[in-house]
Amino acid sequence: GGGVAESSLDASPPEGTIVDVLFEDGIWRSARIIFAAGRYAEARYLATQEVDTLDFETDVVVLAEPPRSMSALLERSADEGTEDEEEHCEDEEDEDEEDED
Numbered sequence: 001g002g003g004v005a006e007s008s009l010d011a012s013p014p015e016g017t018i019v020d021v022l023f024e025d026g027i028w029r030s031a032r033i034i035f036a037a038g039r040y041a042e043a044r045y046l047a048t049q050e051v052d053t054l055d056f057e058t059d060v061v062v063l064a065e066p067p068r069s070m071s072a073l074l075e076r077s078a079d080e081g082t083e084d085e086e087e088h089c090e091d092e093e094d095e096d097e098e099d100e101d
Contacts, residue, residue: 007062008022008056008059008060008061008062009056009061009062009063010039010056010057011038011039011056012033012036012037012038012039012040012041012054012056013033013036013063014033014036015033015034015035015036016032016033017032017033017063018030018031018032018033018046018063018064019031019032019033019043019054019061019062019063019064020061020062020063020064021043021045021054021059021060021061022059022060022061022062029045029046029047030045030046030047030064031043031044031045031046031052031054032044032046034051039055039056039057040053040054040055040056041053041054041056042054
């Protein structure tokens, strides 16, 4: 398929939106839009706090997907029982590793 370039934005999303920006080295970096101006936006990278101007016609920028992870977090906290069971499984694995020492 067309892949990433097709889903890349051609105009800035609203201020406060988290986006992922594809760099030439193939690394995605997450940034928050701090000033939206149509084709251009000022964005602050979450990791470095550096502010950069994005050009949505030339840069590959996609929406980060907090909704998906947010709903996963909500589902998990709703099923507290399942989370506890998972933790117990992990604890057993840790104990096995300690026995080897």
